[in-house]
Amino acid sequence: MPAPDQPIRFHQHPLSGHCHRVALFLNLLDLPYDTVEVDLLKGEQKTEPFLALNPFAQVPVIEDGSVVLPDSNAILVYLAKRYDTEGWLPEAPEAAARVQRWLSVAAGQLVNGPAIARVSNVFGRKVDLDQCAAIANRLFTLMESELTGREWLAGDRPTLADVALYSYTAHAPEGGISLEPYPNIRAWLGRIEALPGFIPMPRTAVGLQAAVSG
Template sequence: MNAHFSNTQAPIKLYRNPMSGHCHRVELMLSFLNLPYETIDLDMANGAHKAPDYLKINPLGQVPTIDDNGFVMADSNAIITYLTQKYSDGYVWWPKEPEQAAEVQRWLSVAAGEIAQGPCAVRLVKVFGMKLDYDRAKSITESLFAILEPLLESRQYLAGDHITLADVAGYSYISHAPEGGVSLQPYPAIRAWLERIEAHPGFVGMKRSPLPTA
């Protein structure tokens, strides 16, 4: 368990696997918002996420889950949406304008779809040995990157010219795609976008696999 205190608010508990991009998505949002939090690492290899005590918190037996002083929420995209709506000022993370708000929602859906089926899945195969269709996952990743590269040549961030929830949802697995055998070298605009996120105040990285990367 690690605690991160940045103000006087009681820390939010984050149940996680430190090598999960879904969990890192939440930790990144907590840190960007300068919220105090403590991480509770689950030994998922030995079934800690299926233990009766944890299933009381998250009946699906998944990570991440947060406990914000009694308010319990699972699902990474739901959590980061909750955190920004409760704790951020203005409309930086979720724009007020309908067009930009729709863009953010679109990329949250991509994070749950193509990013999960592509960059997340190739990493699950290479790092965790999961029996998924690697060729399909790699093809989805490369098709996604072929869309992202020209988009990020024309704008600074996924939903426009300032950072939003879209970037938080997309960052973790895309930045770690090389661990899944997909190189980022052919994509300078994507790499520049990742660097802009990493330069944002409060950025925290995700634990990297010790395995060779692409």
Template sequence: MNQPLIKLYGVPLSGHCHRVKLFLHLLGVKYEQIDANADVRATAEFRKLNPLGQIPVLIDGDLAISDSNAILVYLAKRYAADSTWLPQDAMGAAQVQRWLSIAAGELRYGPANARIYALWKMGKDDPVRAAEIGRDLLGFMNQHLASRDYLASEYPTIADLACHSYVAHAPEGGIPLDEYPAVRAWLARIEKLPAFVAMPRSAIPEAA
């Protein structure tokens, strides 16, 4: 039986969309990329897929899944159930969930928001405060990664994918990575995974 074609609604410069795209590539799952710019997201057709009008949205057969971290969990359960991407033991699962929460919290309101302001001069949050949150988070991550290779396990998990994109692109938001060697080493490990695909860089100058 042929696998139904997966569709991924998103935009190239979104870290939320990239984390899903990256996981699809790492899993070797074929998909169709559909551009979902602001005009598309305002349509009634798209609102049927996600009433909140947010991206990414993944379509798998008759299923529509929204929220990037929820999509990562779905893909791990659906296409990599026997893998280490989503640990099955209680502590392993809890550690992954901890970092998914950080990705939706400090990472979102820190490096991601700082980058949004730098790229598009938009966002409701104070960019100075976003940079402060970002530096605090990177300091915490650097300490955490000083004694381990990955965020939640001895193997890469969806926690690493949820956090990679916006950390890697933090310099686009004016948050340099030179003070966080363990974070840079972690990024390099993720980027050496077979089939890794990078999120496009923006055209603005980056902080070193």
């Protein structure tokens, strides 16, 4: 597998699921990287040095030599195209499209459902929790069905689809969204967690209480 000439600089916040999916993939690919933590609560993402990296004032961002790239899904695609030799992003048109379908879900329903519910509980942001729960449960019902009789979301091996959906699904209980009704999803999470190179996303106090509470 090719390696970067120097460690990738990874600008992130440890409690961001968008950042975790990038950290997870970096570790699954066994790529060297240096972490630069961005203090979101102090507004560091809105300072001029960070805005020079991402004018949208969002983490994550990577710097890989002369390449500066924001957006978690874009970063996943870049890393797969640049460094992967195992098929995390298939070349065949139909297989690639199946992965892209789930990347769109990760940027849509996953954010609007479990991710925003988690932001409310963990960071105290006011949102419509009932709407978030409805979106999350529709999504998880679909994922539960898709995972019936199969191990991975988009093929017969793990792909970027699984990486992109993992973090906010695994931490949905931090937003008050139970995973108990979804045994296929819970088994899928376990398979991802068993992959060589897997790293967990830190749980918040809310997340630890949710885990204790089942």
